Amino acid sequence: METSGHKVDKYYIKKVDADKKSIYCHHDLMGELLVPTHKHDKAQMLYAEGDVVFVTTETKSYFLPARHFIWIPSGIEHSIHPKSENVMMRNLYFPTDKDEDSFYKSEGIYPVNNLLLQMMLFTNQWNGDLKKGSPNFVIAKAIKAILPQICLTNLPLELPLPKDARLGKILRHIENNLGETILFADVAHEFGYSERSLYRLFQKDLSMSFIQYYTIRRILKAIELLLDRKLSVKEVAQEVGYSSVPTFSNTFFKMLGQRPSEYLSGEDILKKR
Template sequence: MERSTFKIDKYYLTKVDADRKSIYCHHDLMGELLVPTHKHNKAQMLYAEGDVVFVTTETKSYFLPARHFIWIPAGLEHSIQPKSENVMMRNLYFPVEKDEDAFYKNEGIYPVNNLLLQMMLFTNQWNGDLKKGSPNFTIAKAIKAILPQICTNNLPLELPQPKDKRLGKILRHVENNLGETILFSEVAHEFGYSERSLYRLFQKDLKMSFIQYYTIRRILKAIELLLDRKLSVKEVALEVGYSSVPTFSNTFFKILGQRPSDYLNGEDVLKSR
């Protein structure tokens, strides 16, 4: 407990904003640390390696898989929780500038391409404030500058937090039965709704349909299982309710932009450097 409090105070609440003009850099093997809800005056670029990181805001729950980064705008309250002690999290915190591109005002999850990966490698030995005018500051600022140009695919790896308690029960039912084929008509009947009224509840509260929520939740679970590296792609497909591997693979590709087999075989490039 002492270790967790020390790290939160030192890195997340105190030092990030101490110098409002610097770019702050912090890399850490996070262990089981939960960083509770907080915010900072700088925008945050968080890259994850090794496992999944959960980032939660007031309205959404983000699912950050390995080899991706999340952009968190300045002033947005959020909590951070790595799924396992193996997660390496690399953070760059950027001061807000005048007339910034709209990209920087919205949170989002993006894959790290080879260009961005090579630039991130430069930051591996950095920690603390990067002073304006220093070579490291210039490199970090270049990383920020290219994001709107290369990060055009904001991945739908977040799910809204339900406000309606009745809907919360339904979503827990989905969560507990991801290995089965869940039919909307059966869910409506089991929880005492007509299909029409339940459809309206999903749209009003979550701003998405049942099938959209269900599909994303299955793929998010599949990513977790792939990163565990204990099951084959076929076994993962079955675990999240897909009897057809091609259908699972196509759905995975539509959401993540790569096939499950490619994701499973991806290398943890930054983790070992």
């Protein structure tokens, strides 16, 4: 894809499925701030470097931080919104095989370990179709094969999209006040609900509680702020409404498996070639 202002190569519509048996490879700077809703016959492994990418399916909004990848199964409609044009995207599109491991049938976000990182780095110069039987095809196939064995934790970096317009207003209120401590009782009162009825609305529409939604949203915002590299861990904690850094750090660790300080010190390894 070329930078914004130029005609963008819609490879994801025209080229990915052109050869049904190939593994299609595409590495590039994002260059545009929206890849509109589309789907492929092939499954997609999207690795992001440099900033956050928002991936939206029919039911969920996924939040893909740098140094993670999302697996999108075959036939799932999705749109891609990078936070900035500086996101480096590395895509491998795989044909589906019969009797595949259940791993490949579900959407999910996973951290990239050193082994996978080195394998992705090896694909750095590839672009376009990797023909079945070619050495590069075999290597890419190995990347796919290793995923169920090393990607054991599907990170909860997604939020369901509300169907109820009333709930949409409440979620926007949460979004706009992440720097404050938001109490469930106060939200219920402000929007004219009993706590019981609002609890039911969250469970019915989002299949999660207010506190689950609120916690995930705060940590997702924290990841964005950490990636901006402008604030300290303590300042990031305060920006998302945590007065206690240890509490923030523990919550962050439960979701991502690493501390905010570890995340902050990570480097963008896969730069533009």
